[in-house]
Ligand SMILES: Nc1ncnc2c1ncn2[C@@H]1O[C@H](COP(=O)(O)OP(=O)(O)OP(=O)(O)O)[C@@H](O)[C@H]1O
């Protein structure tokens with residue numbers, strides 16, 4: 001069974017910068033397909049367009065060109081949203097709620113019954129290691145605690161597919177290990193995972209496939225086992241640095257011949 | 267596999283309403299406002315005792331005015347911040363990546379805030395009734411229950427007006443910054459209070475274009491001056507006819523509905539960059 005869960009074709013996004021009324025292309029022609037049960041890791045320098053890609057796939061942003069299909073439905077379709085989980089970048093939630101109240105709220109938005117909600121929230125609080133802080137108001141949470149809660153809320157509906165935007169950021173080594181374990185156990189259950197991270201050893205450990213983004217373009221997609229295991233590279237970092245160096249060189253050459261748009265150079 | 271096959275239409279609205287209610291009542295500023303209302307009422311007592319014989323009416327009048335003002339402030343400030351805060355803190359990402367529609371979000375926010383305003387108005391009303399009972403016990407005249415009935419009737423009309431103000435604030439908050447929303451909301455609320463004086467102002471100006479504009483404003487806004495007049499009559503024991511009341515209530519609620527539908531359309535089309 002290899003049905004396609006995430007499919008994007010020529011997905012592109014332009015923003016109009018309000019100051020100069022100039023169009024800025026922040027994502028160009030993304031073609032991607034992720035199959036059920038696969039773990040896909042998106043890597044790339046800051047500002048490469050990773051968060052933008054996720055937001056387009058979730059329907060938070062609308063594409064200027066191209067399209068994204070999630071679970072066979074257009075991005076943002078309520079039926080697809082019901083079956084997926086999302087962890088935003090730098091999550092920040094309602095400071096007046098306790099962690100447990102927030103998980104309950106998230107569950108309600110899915111229409112999950114109250115008994116089931118409570119059970120699930122209890123389990124998830126344990127899984128992400130928030131037992132002691134669960135009944136504390138979120139304004140007293142540290143960055144890492146918010147991150148853990150963000151992960152918990154993304155799993156409240158037992159999703160088939162998760163989008164995690166930098167799940168390890170702000171976590172201590174134990175938290176990172178916990179998240180790796182959560183990822184692996186989701187994988188075992190057959191959940192499709194799409195995430196981005198700057199922590200290459202973690203990406204290397206859990207992903208089946210990685211994609212490298214650079215200045216709004218997907219420069220390469222490759223199976224992890226072809227990179228560090230049987231591949232020619234020492235590790236994922238080695239691969240990443242070489243890919244980016246090549247992309248930068250190409251970009252520079254293109255700029256020199258004047259075929260590249262201005263904003264890609266600056 | 268997924269547990270979310272159920273239809274969540276009503277649940278999501280309730281969840282958002284309760285969350286909004288909780289957020290607003292856990293905000294300490296509200297209690298400062300209410301304390302202020304209490305102080306104004308007590309000041310009213312002192313003023314009232316200066317003009318013997320009139321106290322209860324003056325007291326009620328001042329108390330009710332304070333309640334309507336404080337209720338209005340809560341509605342305007344909490345309302346104009348409603349959507350903005352969710353955008354600012356990006357909590358809205360969490361909501362719109364779950365199966366929740368724009369109308370569910372807007373309706374939930376609105377109901378939650380109205381609930382909060384209701385609780386606040388009721389609490390202040392209870393406080394006013396206690397004071398009226400305590401001060402009024404020494405006087406002949408209307409019984410306590412009559413007083414209570416009158417206060418409740420007055421408060422219901424005040425609340426009707428606040429329902430409109432809250433809808434207005436919610437509507438503006440879906441597309442503009444809090445400061446602008448506050449200005450827009452207050453401007454429209456005030457214009458509604460000018461009522462028929464808008465028409466007279468138009469006549470006085472002797473400028474047909476301005477007169478046209480002002481009468482357009484008058485006919486397109488709820489007539490809060492009329493509402494205030496009815497409240498004035500109530501204070502003197504005249505109960506308004508059901509026809510007038512039905513008309514007012516229907517008008518305001520239809521207006522609220524229209525504002526919420528517009529707010530929902532705006533929200534549904536929003537993009538979160
Ligand atoms: N709201 C916005 N307005 C203007 N430009 C934006 C906006 N959001 C993103 N961008 C631009 O789009 C590009 C891609 O941003 P994006 O957030 O997708 O990067 P990213 O790969 O997630 O980076 P990071 O690793 O730092 O999270 C950046 O150049 C950024 O400046």
Ligand SMILES: [Mg+2]
Pocket residue numbers: 050051052089165
């Ligand atoms: Mg990012």
